[in-house]
Amino acid sequence: MTNQxxxxxxxxxxxxxxxxxxxxxxxxxxxxxxxLFAPSSYVTRxxxxxxxxxxxxxxxxxxxxxKKELSEELDETDERKYRPIKAARNEETTSILYDPVLAKFxxxxxxxxxxxxxxxxxxxxxxxxxISQLEKYHKASDEVKTEIVLxxxxxxxxxxxxxxxxxxxxxxxxxxxxxxxxxxxxxxxxTFLAMKWLVQNCRDKEWKAKMSYKLSIEILAAxxxxxxxxMKKQELHRQCESNKAYAHFRWSVA
Numbered sequence: 001m002t003n004q005x006x007x008x009x010x011x012x013x014x015x016x017x018x019x020x021x022x023x024x025x026x027x028x029x030x031x032x033x034x035x036l037f038a039p040s041s042y043v044t045r046x047x048x049x050x051x052x053x054x055x056x057x058x059x060x061x062x063x064x065x066x067k068k069e070l071s072e073e074l075d076e077t078d079e080r081k082y083r084p085i086k087a088a089r090n091e092e093t094t095s096i097l098y099d100p101v102l103a104k105f106x107x108x109x110x111x112x113x114x115x116x117x118x119x120x121x122x123x124x125x126x127x128x129x130x131i132s133q134l135e136k137y138h139k140a141s142d143e144v145k146t147e148i149v150l151x152x153x154x155x156x157x158x159x160x161x162x163x164x165x166x167x168x169x170x171x172x173x174x175x176x177x178x179x180x181x182x183x184x185x186x187x188x189x190x191t192f193l194a195m196k197w198l199v200q201n202c203r204d205k206e207w208k209a210k211m212s213y214k215l216s217i218e219i220l221a222a223x224x225x226x227x228x229x230x231m232k233k234q235e236l237h238r239q240c241e242s243n244k245a246y247a248h249f250r251w252s253v254a
């Protein structure tokens with residue numbers, strides 16, 4: 001029995017070392033079962049779980065995409081002159097049509113890895129917003145026409161800004177009790193929550209229509225500070241207001 005346990009341990013550890021040596025793009029996190037080092041029992045559980053990682057060292061800087069920034073000379077204090085730069089991704093380009101926020105939103109819309117279908121949905125969404133604004137423009141009077149925004153990308157960015165929450169609730173455990181603590185929402189989480197709410201509210205709509213059309217309706221509503229996404233943001237702010245008594249627990253958040 002003891003020899004079999006020893007062989008099991010040696011084989012498992014060899015597999016871990018081999019996997020760690022073979023994986024260059026992801027860090028390997030391995031987890032041994034509780035009975036692995038038991039004195040008189042077999043190995044009952046073994047799992048090798050790959051976790052997401054990056055091939056780039058933390059000292060690598062993100063690539064510069066803007067043509068205007070690339071044409072400018074680097075100052076002596078600029079870190080890009082002395083530190084290595086990451087390679088640009090396939091979807092990142094110096095074209096004037098490239099928008100990193102729209103590219104992120106396309107990834108949020110994507111399902112089952114079908115990025116071409118998600119990109120088509122986003123393009124149709126922008127086209128639908130443009131058509132709606134043009135119809136509104138031609139029906140308006142001359143004084144109102146100057147106030148109507150026709151650029152769908154500008155409308156999308158302003159609608160996204162309207163949907164971003166300032167605070168959000170974080171779960172903190174104190175003495176075995178869970179508290180919902182209001183904390184400041186960092187910029188990346190603000191963008192993530194706004195995009196997530198926009199996509200989820202369109203998928204939860206009961207009436208049947210194309211996803212691009214539902215997205216355009218929701219974005220135009222958020223642009224005018226209306227719609228389900230704005231209501232969700234306001235509801236979150238009301239919850240943070242009702243839990244402000246636990247705000248001092250935010251200092252214990254790691």
